[in-house]
Amino acid sequence: MTNKLGNLVLDRWVDGDGDGTLLSSAVTGEPVANITSTGLDFAEVLNHARTVGGANLRKLTFHERGEMLKALAKYLMEHKKEFYALSTETGATRGDSWVDIDGGISTLFVYSGKARREMPNDHVYLDGPPEVLSRDGTFIGQHIFTPKLGAAVHINAFNFPCWGMLEKLAPTLVAGVPAIVKPASSTAYLTELMVRRINASGILPEGALQLICGSVGDLFDHLNCQDTIAFTGSKGTAEFLQQHPRVIGESVAFTAETDSLNSSILGPDALPGTPEFDLYIKEVTREMTSKAGQKCTAIRRIIAPATIAGELVEALAKSLGEIRIGNPANKDIDMGALASQGQRDEVRDRVDELSHQADVVYGGSDDFEVIDADRDKGAFFMPTLLHCEKPLTSNTVHSVEAFGPVSTVLPYTSIDEAIELSRLGEGSLAGSIITNDDAVARELILGTAAYHGRMVVINRHCAAESTGHGSPLPHLIHGGPGRAGGGEEMGGIRGVKHYMQRTAIQGSPQTLTAIGSRWIRGADENDPGVHPFRKTFEQLEIGDTFVSETREITLEDIQHFAEFTGDTFYAHTDEEAAAKNPFFDGRVAHGYLIVSFAAGLFVDPDFGPVLANYGVDDLRFAQPVNYGDSLKVRLACKQKTLRAGTGYGEVRWDAEVTNQEGDTVAQYDVLTMVATDEQWASVQ
Numbered sequence: 001m002t003n004k005l006g007n008l009v010l011d012r013w014v015d016g017d018g019d020g021t022l023l024s025s026a027v028t029g030e031p032v033a034n035i036t037s038t039g040l041d042f043a044e045v046l047n048h049a050r051t052v053g054g055a056n057l058r059k060l061t062f063h064e065r066g067e068m069l070k071a072l073a074k075y076l077m078e079h080k081k082e083f084y085a086l087s088t089e090t091g092a093t094r095g096d097s098w099v100d101i102d103g104g105i106s107t108l109f110v111y112s113g114k115a116r117r118e119m120p121n122d123h124v125y126l127d128g129p130p131e132v133l134s135r136d137g138t139f140i141g142q143h144i145f146t147p148k149l150g151a152a153v154h155i156n157a158f159n160f161p162c163w164g165m166l167e168k169l170a171p172t173l174v175a176g177v178p179a180i181v182k183p184a185s186s187t188a189y190l191t192e193l194m195v196r197r198i199n200a201s202g203i204l205p206e207g208a209l210q211l212i213c214g215s216v217g218d219l220f221d222h223l224n225c226q227d228t229i230a231f232t233g234s235k236g237t238a239e240f241l242q243q244h245p246r247v248i249g250e251s252v253a254f255t256a257e258t259d260s261l262n263s264s265i266l267g268p269d270a271l272p273g274t275p276e277f278d279l280y281i282k283e284v285t286r287e288m289t290s291k292a293g294q295k296c297t298a299i300r301r302i303i304a305p306a307t308i309a310g311e312l313v314e315a316l317a318k319s320l321g322e323i324r325i326g327n328p329a330n331k332d333i334d335m336g337a338l339a340s341q342g343q344r345d346e347v348r349d350r351v352d353e354l355s356h357q358a359d360v361v362y363g364g365s366d367d368f369e370v371i372d373a374d375r376d377k378g379a380f381f382m383p384t385l386l387h388c389e390k391p392l393t394s395n396t397v398h399s400v401e402a403f404g405p406v407s408t409v410l411p412y413t414s415i416d417e418a419i420e421l422s423r424l425g426e427g428s429l430a431g432s433i434i435t436n437d438d439a440v441a442r443e444l445i446l447g448t449a450a451y452h453g454r455m456v457v458i459n460r461h462c463a464a465e466s467t468g469h470g471s472p473l474p475h476l477i478h479g480g481p482g483r484a485g486g487g488e489e490m491g492g493i494r495g496v497k498h499y500m501q502r503t504a505i506q507g508s509p510q511t512l513t514a515i516g517s518r519w520i521r522g523a524d525e526n527d528p529g530v531h532p533f534r535k536t537f538e539q540l541e542i543g544d545t546f547v548s549e550t551r552e553i554t555l556e557d558i559q560h561f562a563e564f565t566g567d568t569f570y571a572h573t574d575e576e577a578a579a580k581n582p583f584f585d586g587r588v589a590h591g592y593l594i595v596s597f598a599a600g601l602f603v604d605p606d607f608g609p610v611l612a613n614y615g616v617d618d619l620r621f622a623q624p625v626n627y628g629d630s631l632k633v634r635l636a637c638k639q640k641t642l643r644a645g646t647g648y649g650e651v652r653w654d655a656e657v658t659n660q661e662g663d664t665v666a667q668y669d670v671l672t673m674v675a676t677d678e679q680w681a682s683v684q
Contacts, residue, residue, distance in 0.1 A: 004034045005192045005213040008199055010048045011206050016040065016214055023189060026091035026337040027327055029377035033189040037214030043222045045180060045210055049151035050226070053178025053207025058147055060205075061122055063644060065174050066115030068203060073108035075201045076194070080105075083162065083194060090161065090187045091337030091379060093328040096291045099471075104166035107490070110474040111170035118493055119174075121642045126516050127502060130509075137522045142512050145500040147176035148253075150226030152499055153219065155241075157232040158184035158339045159294040161191040167474065168230050171495035173208065177228070180219075182212045184233070186340045220244045228253040228499055232296070235259045235483055255498060256485030257478065259401050261425040263301040263410075264469055265418050265444055267435025272311050275460040280304075280434045281312075283458065284407065285319040287470050288383055289335040293405035294343070297430040297470035300401060303421050306411035313387055313409055317362040320383045326371030333371060338379040338404055347381055350402035357396040358388035358408050381405060391421055398424040415440065419447035427482020431455045432469035453480030453488070519543050519638040519654060532637055533604035537649035537674045544637040548601035550660070553589050555627040561593045589625040594666050598657045602635045609675040611648055619668035630660040638669065647679030 004020065006013040020036025057065065076083075080101055087097040119125055127143035134140070152172045156164040165181055172179045183191035195211045198204065212219075223229075223246045231238050235258035241247065242254055264284060270276035287299040304312050328336030338344045351364060363384030370380050383405040388397045391410035398421075412418040422431060422444075431452040433444050436459040449455060454476060458466050472478040477491035489495055505515060509522035525545035528535060532544045562568045570577040571588055578587045595616070604610075625631065639652040651674045657666040675683070 003032075003189070004036070005188055006196070006211075007037050007040060007213050008195055008209070008211040009040060009045050010210075011052075013196075014040065020214060021185060023186060024340065025089045026339050026379045027089060027329075027373055029341065029374075032089055035185050035188055035213050037212050037217060040212070040217060042217045042219035045212070046151055046219065046222050046227070048207050049178040049180055049210060050149065051207075053205070053209075054147070054149060054151070054176070055207075056205035057173065057176040057178060057208055058123065060176065062119035062125065062174060063116050063121040063642070065176060066112045066119075067644065069108045069115070069170060069173060070112035072198065072201065072203045073105050073112065075203060076105050076108070076197065079197045083190065086190050086193055087162075088327075088329040088336070090190060091292060091328060091339055093333055093336045094331065096328070096336065099291070100160045100162045104160075104163035107163065107167045107170050107474045111174055111496075114492055115174045115496075119496075120517065120639070121644070122517050123176075124516055125497075125500065126518055130512065130520050133506065138508055139506065140509055140512060140520065140522070141504055141506045142516060142520075143502055143504050144516060145497055145502050148226045148228060148499060148501050150177070150224060150228065152177050152179045152228045152230060153216075153223070154179055154181045155216070155229070155231045155233065156181065156183045156191070157296070158186045158343075159291060159296070161187040162194055164232060165191055165194070167472070167478070167490055169209070170474070171490065172499050173204070175496045175499035177499040178208050178210075180210045180212065182216050185214065186343070188213050220246055223247065223250055223252050225250045225252065228255075230255050230487075230489065230498075231485075232257045235485065238485060253498070255479070255487035255489065257296060257429065257480075257487055257489060258483065258485035260296055260427070260429040260480060260484045261300045261398060261401055262297055262428045262430050262469075263303050263422045263425055264299045264432040264434065265422060265448075266302075266304040266312070267433065267437055267440045267444075268305050268415070269437045269440065270435055271308060272315070274436070275463075276434050276436050276458075277315075279458060279460070279463050281315045281319050283432070283434065283469055284316060285323070286468065288320065288385075288405045288407050289323050290470070292335055292338050292381065293383075293407075294338060294403055295470050297472060299407055299432070299469055301397065301421070301425060302407055302409045303412055303418050304409060306413050309387070309409060309411040313361050313385065316385055316409075320362055320385060323383055324371055325368065325380055325382070327373040330372045335383070335405065337373075338381055341379045343403070344379040344381050347402050347404035347406065350400055351384055351386075351406055353400045354386055354396055354402060354406070354408060357394040358386040361385050361387045361409075363405075385409065392417065392424075398426070415443055415447075419444060422448045423451050425451065425483070427480055427484045427486075428452050429454065429478065429480040429484045430470060430472075433457045434459065436460060451481060453477055453484060513542060517542060517639065519636055521654065521656075525634075525636060531604040532635070533608050533610045536609045536680045537640065537642065537651065537676045539677070540637050540640060540651060540674065542637055542640065546602055546635045548633040548635075550630045550632045551597055551601060552630045553593075553597070553625055553627055555587070557597075558587060558589050558593065558627055561590055561596075565590075565592075567592075584624050586626065589627070589629075591621045591666070594621070594625055594631065594657060595619070595668070597631060598633045598655065598666065601631070602633045602655070609680050611673040611675055613670065613672050615671040617652075617669040617671065619666070621666050622664045625659065625665050631657055631665065633657050635670070642676075648673045648675050650674075
C-alpha cells in the first residue's frame with residue numbers, strides 16, 4: 001500500500017476521505033503516495049489559524065520570532081538526510097536538492113538574523129520618522145506596521161517543495177501571522193515530510209502552521225480582509241483565484257509569482273574568446289539543466305548579437321551535449337527528471353508550439369541516453385535548444401513557456417533591438433546581462449528594468465562570487481511585473497511587511513511615544529534623578545533626559561581643533577575667506593568639534609552600565625556655530641532594544657545641541673550598548 005499524505009489541521013494530523021490521487025516517482029514511475037484533503041472543514045482551519053495561531057504569534061516580539069526561526073532552521077538541518085533521500089523521487093539531483101532544501105533552510109536563518117538586527121524587540125514596527133503636522137509640534141503623525149489578524153494562505157508550486165514553502169513561511173512568521181500551506185500535489189510528499197518534522201520539533205506555537213495536501217476546497221469562501229494569499233503557479237490559475245468573489249469583495253491581499261519568460265542578454269562586446277562569452281555558455285547551460293529547467297527564473301530567451309548567433313548555438317550545443325541525464329540519486333548525473341510524466345508531456349507540447357516559429361537546433365528528440373534509469377518509465381526530457389531567425393515578428397517565442405530544459409536563441413542587431421526583445425516577454429521575474437562594458441550594462445538596465453523584478457549583471461570581475469542568473473535570495477525581492485504576476489516575495493523586511501498592515505496614527509508626541517516605544521521630541525522628558533548613564537538597561541525608561549551645562553566655543557578651540565585633526569578647511573581657519581561664504585559670517589566651528597564637545601558635555605566618565613558607543617545616526621548640522629557661542633546638550637533615551645542572551649541591550653539616545661539663543665545647531669542619535677541588571681551585577 002502507498003502512503004496517504006496527512007493534513008496538519010487544528011494541530012493534529014488528519015487523513016482526507018477516500019483514496020485520493022496517486023502520486024508517482026518522477027524517476028521510476030512507481031507509486032509514492034496518495035493525496036486528498038476531502039472532508040476537511042476549511043472554515044475551521046481558517047478560524048484555528050486566526051484565533052489560536054495568530055494570538056500565539058502576536059504574544060512574541062519580532063526578536064523572539066526571529067529566535068524561533070533560528071531554532072527551527074537548526075532543527076531542520078539535523079534532518080536533512082531524509083529530505084535529500086526523498087527529494088530524488090521528485091527528479092532532483094543532489095545539486096537541485098541543495099538549492100531546495102539547504103536553500104530553504106538558509107532562508108530561515110537569514111530572516112532570523114534580519115528580524116533580530118533590523119527590527120525592534122517589540123510588537124510594533126515603525127515605518128519612517130514621525131511627521132510634524134502642527135506649528136508647535138503638539139500634533140504629529142507616524143506610520144506603523146502591525147500584524148494582520150488573519151491567516152496567510154500559501155499556495156506553492158511543484159518545483160521547489162521545500163524552498164517554496166520556507167521562503168514564504170519565514171517572513172510570515174516574523175510578521176506574527178499564521179500560515180496555511182497548500183503544496184502542489186505532484187511533489188507534496190516532500191513538503192509533507194518536512195512539515196511533519198517541523199511539527200514534531202514543537203518549536204512553533206500552536207496554530208502557527210497548518211498543511212493541506214490536496215484541494216483547498218471551499219477555503220476561499222471563508223477568507224476576509226485580514227487574510228493574505230501568496231500564490232506561485234501559472235498565470236491562468238492566479239487570475240482565476242484573484243477573481244474569486246470573496247477575494248474581490250473582501251479586498252484580500254494577493255501576491256502572485258506566475259509565468260516568466262526570463263531573458264539573458266549577451267552584450268555586443270562579449271565575443272567568442274572573451275571571458276564573458278564563456279561565462280554566458282556556462283550560465284545558460286546551468287539555467288537550462290538545473291532542476292531540469294523547472295525553475296520560474298530559468299533562462300527561456302537567449303538574446304545575443306546576430307553576428308555571433310551561429311557560434312553561440314554551436315557552443316551551447318556542445319555544452320548541452322556533455323550533460324548526463326539519468327537517475328538523480330546517481331552522483332555522476334547532471335540532470336534528473338521532470339516532476340511527473342504529465343509535466344514531461346506538457347513540455348513536449350510547448351516545444352511543438354515553439355517549433356512553429358523557431359528551429360530546433362539541439363535536442364527535441366525522444367531518443368536519448370538515460371543513465372541508471374528507464375527513460376520510458378521516468379519523466380525524462382532531453383535539453384532542447386531552439387533558434388528563432390526573426391524574433392521581433394515571432395510572437396510564440398515571447399508568449400509560450402516550456403517549463404523544462406528548453407530555451408530559444410533570439411539574435412539582435414542593436415542595443416535598442418535587444419531591449420525590445422527583452423520587453424516582449426511582458427514581465428519577468430529575473431533577467432541577466434553578461435557584458436564587460438559598463439556603458440552597455442547601464443543602457444540595458446535603464447531600458448529593461450521596468451519589465452523585471454530582479455536583474456543581475458555578470459562579468460569577469462564578479463562571476464566567481466555571483467549567485468548567477470536564477471538564484472532568488474532572501475535579501476532581495478522575488479517577483480516581477482506583468483505576466484510574472486505583479487507580486488513580490490522576500491526582499492528582506494519588505495517581505496515581512498506584506499503580512500502586516502501599515503497604519504498612519506496621529507496624536508500627541510507623548511501618545512505616539514507610548515504606542516511606538518520610541519521617544520519623539522515634544523514628548524515627556526523624565527528626570528531620572530541620576531545621570532542616565534548610571535542606569536542599567538532595565539532601569540532606563542524611554543524619555544529619561546539629561547541636560548548638560550554650557551560651554552563657550554573660543555577661537556582658540558577652533559584653531560586647536562584644526563591643527564590637531566588636520567582639518568584646515570578655510571571656513572575654520574581663514575576669516576576673510578569664510579566671510580565670503582554665503583552660509584557664514586566668518587570663521588566657524590567644525591561640525592565634528594561640535595559633536596566632540598557635545599560628548600564631553602553629556603558623557604558620564606565613570607565605569608558604568610554603558611559599555612560602549614557604537615555609532616551615530618542621522619547627524620545633521622542645523623546652523624553654524626561661531627566663536628563666542630555657548631553650547632549645551634539635551635540627551636534623551638529614545639529607544640531600547642534588548643539583545644536576549646548577550647548581557648546587554650542597545651539604547652538609542654536623541655541628542656540635540658543648542659546655542660545660547662536656544663536654536664538647534666546639531667541633532668543626531670547616539671547608539672550605545674548598555675549592560676543588563678544581571679550583567680552589571682556580575683562585573684561590579
